[in-house]
Amino acid sequence: MMRRLQLNRHSMFAIYRFEMMRFRRTLWQSLVAPVITTVLYFVVFGAAIGPRMGEIDGVGYGAFIVPGLIMLSVFTESLNNAAFGIHMPKFTGTIYEILSAPISAFEVVLAYVGAAATKSVLIGLIILATANLFAPIHIQNPAAMVVYLMLVAVAFSLAGFIIGIWARGFEELQFIPMLIVMPLTFLGGVFYSIDILPGLWRTLSLFNPIVYLVSGYRWTFYGSGDVSIGISLAVLLAFLTISLGIVWWIFRTGYRLKS
């Protein structure tokens, strides 16, 4: 007989609510700071430099950079929120309560990643609304835009969860988001189309997975991207699958969680 999948919803909701309350407690740092940062990017790149850039793929430069800016925030916020979410209990010792609760590893991940993804989707949508004040944006595939945003948020939250468990201290916690993801994002076509790069740099850019993620999201807005939406989706799903696999391994082995 097939065993019914029974989720411990009270336990999951307790973790989810705890994480969302942490978000509320640190509203300035969690919500206002990324929005202000993105607005500054928009003002500098979109409003000041944008008029001199002309159109890219038939889209004004100000509107062109919006999907990339949202992705930039969602990448960093998902990584940071999920990483801090699980790292803090490890750091303060309150992880004992999670480990001793009648909750499965899957449910723990679902709760932490769900909360981190919710926060970054919220931030992404707020940035979109703010950007709309600076440059009118017409979204061709609104449903695809929201689904894609959620998938990216979940994938990066999973990666953040892994970083949070892997990190032994706050320095390691910041290492991957700041020194790997941030540079790759800046070089991943947030502010430009890789088609305008010279041959070698364009080829090198194709090794950067962020290019595919940003391009896919831009496709949901304007119906075109640097690479086809199929490849972008494949990269996104591959990223999700790999992250899920690593999380599954962590809980199976107790890596840096259990003695």
Added chain:
Amino acid sequence: MELREGEFDDFPMTPIISISQLNKTYASGLAALRNINLDIHQGEIFALLGPNGAGKTTLISIVCGIVTPDSGSVRVGGQDIIRDYRAARAMIGLVPQELHTDMFETVWDTVRFSRGLFGLPGNPAHIERLLRELSLWNKRKLEIMTLSGGMKRRVMIAKALAHEPRVLFLDEPTAGVDVELRRDMWALVRQLRDTGVTIILTTHYIEEAEEMADRIGVIRSGELMLVKPKAELMKTLGKRQLTLHLLEPLEKIPGELSAWNLALSNDGSVLEYTFNAGQEQTRVPALLRCVHELGIEFKDLSTCQSSLEDIFVTLVSERS
């Protein structure tokens, strides 16, 4: 070492926790637990005594699911802690040794979180009752970081009791707390036991175990050395002593007194008779009669009984 006792009559024989051949060696090579077999009976207060690094916290952590055992099995309320971990863990509350809490949360929120985390729907009435019993009701809106150490300890207990567990682990519950709070905690533990909660506590304070425990287990270097009802332990391993303060010092113990286990102090002014606490025929009256017949006069006499601490120290040092 096999320590399942059938002669223990004070509690129903259904174990609420059953530990079988449990072993744990850490990656560092430290053998924290060696072949532990132990049954904890429903409704008892069980004290686990042992020096630092004996394996007390490892044992608790395995039962609670925080540490993975190398081999052996643990059942809580008949449920295997690995296969049926949901049912097993839902029955357990843990108050850890360290004050691990999210310092920025309020007392109310953190207790509510613990209840939800253990799979129960919100029950404000239960949380209110708990906070009132632990004198935390007036502090419910305060962030934990603003509380004193003693109050934080109470919060940890409230968190552990939020999901109404059948078994409560207290890992060094009164370490670093003042006398008043210690007394309050002892009262609380007894009160919990009266409601049917099984309590397992580890402690350095032998006085605490002596005051509260129904049964005592002594663990050393990962091995369970003995498990006995406290009264039996005191009776069989405890010593009593009769001390006579003599009016005139003796040079040596007279041969007529050789039938008793006597010791004379260096200056000859104190005569001590040591005997087992559980001995029914103490032979004290006969000794006193003989002393009188020998013309040995004493100005004072006193008796004392060894404490659990004396027994513990003897046990641990004997085996080392």
